[in-house]
Amino acid sequence: DGGITQSPKYLFRKEGQNVTLSCEQNLNHDAMYWYRQDPGQGLRLIYYSQIVNDFQKGDIAEGYSVSREKKESFPLTVTSAQKNPTAFYLCASIGTVKNTEAFFGQGTRLTVV
Amino acid sequence: GQNIDQPTEMTATEGAIVQINCTYQTSGFNGLFWYQQHAGEAPTFLSYNVLDGLEEKGRFSSFLSRSKGYSYLLLKELQMKDSASYLCAVRDWGNNRLAFGKGNQVVVIP
Numbered sequence: 469d470g471g472i473t474q475s476p477k478y479l480f481r482k483e484g485q486n487v488t489l490s491c492e493q494n495l496n497h498d499a500m501y502w503y504r505q506d507p508g509q510g511l512r513l514i515y516y517s518q519i520v521n522d523f524q525k526g527d528i529a530e531g532y533s534v535s536r537e538k539k540e541s542f543p544l545t546v547t548s549a550q551k552n553p554t555a556f557y558l559c560a561s562i563g564t565v566k567n568t569e570a571f572f573g574q575g576t577r578l579t580v581v
Numbered sequence: 582g583q584n585i586d587q588p589t590e591m592t593a594t595e596g597a598i599v600q601i602n603c604t605y606q607t608s609g610f611n612g613l614f615w616y617q618q619h620a621g622e623a624p625t626f627l628s629y630n631v632l633d634g635l636e637e638k639g640r641f642s643s644f645l646s647r648s649k650g651y652s653y654l655l656l657k658e659l660q661m662k663d664s665a666s667y668l669c670a671v672r673d674w675g676n677n678r679l680a681f682g683k684g685n686q687v688v689v690i691p
Contacts, residue, residue: 499677510668510683511624518677526678558623562672562679570614572623 470495474559474573481553481580489544489576491559498564500542504528505556505575514557517542546578553580585671585682592688593659601654601667601685609674615643615654616668618684624668627654656687664689 472493481487491500499518503511513526517536531550536542542561546553559573584606593599605613612631616624628636630645630652642655656663666684673679 499679501679503681511670511681513678513680516678524676524678527680560679562677564677570626570629572616572625575623 472559472561472571472573474557474576476576477574479576479578481578483580484548486548487546487553487578489546489557489559489578491542491544491573492540493561493571493573494540495561495563495571496539497561498539499562500536501560501562502526502532502534502542502544503558503560505558511558514544553578585669585680589683590686590688592690595659595661595689595691597659599656599659599687601656601669601687603652603654603669603682605650605652605669605671605682607650607671607673610647610671611674611677612672613643613645613652614670614672614679615641615652616670617663618666618668620665627667659689661689661691663687 475490501516502514504514505511512528514532515523515526515534517523520536520539523534523536531547533545557576562570614629615627617627618624627641628643630643635644640657645652666686668681668684670679670681
């Protein structure tokens with residue numbers, strides 16, 4: 469079945485450590501996105517990518533990095549420079565040809581202790 | 582850039598109809614998405630509008646007016662399971678940037 473997969477679902481890290489969140493899709497979608505959601509808040513855009521080897525900063529890119537080496541994969545690294553990394557992270561992809569396909573992964577809940 | 586505005590919360594009775602509004606400003610419009618999000622879960626896709634008019638999908642309908650920068654999501658025959666946050670998102674032309682409003686929390690009561 470086609471879909472978008474984030475892993476892990478829950479992640480705990482010590483303060484000061486970098487951590488990478490995985491996002492994989494087998495939908496043949498070109499565009500992929502990373503969002504951060506804090507309790508009771510909306511989704512804020514971190515980074516997005518239209519095609520392989522290309523990505524742009526969103527509204528809150530500081531302290532994060534991404535790569536897009538393959539069409540299927542768009543990993544997000546939360547670096548030690550991110551001041552308040554504890555949040556719910558969501559990855560999404562949208563079909564360029566079939567614009568009605570716009571799906572999210574299940575999300576990764578990151579807790580930094 | 583994009584600026585998206587949604588009211589924050591509303592309460593409605595089971596079986597009723599509720600309309601959730603979304604206004605937006607963007608430099609180049611390339612579609613508006615509606616999502617439903619239950620607490621602690623990822624958003625699920627509800628509808629997509631890129632041309633003016635009404636799109637109907639079962640109990641849910643979405644309307645778009647590009648000239649007014651306005652969309653609404655209509656939920657009919659409300660059920661308890663419709664209690665959730667409803668998010669609108671606007672995509673930019675050219676760079677495919679997708680930005681969300683803060684969401685509208687709908688509480689359905691018996």
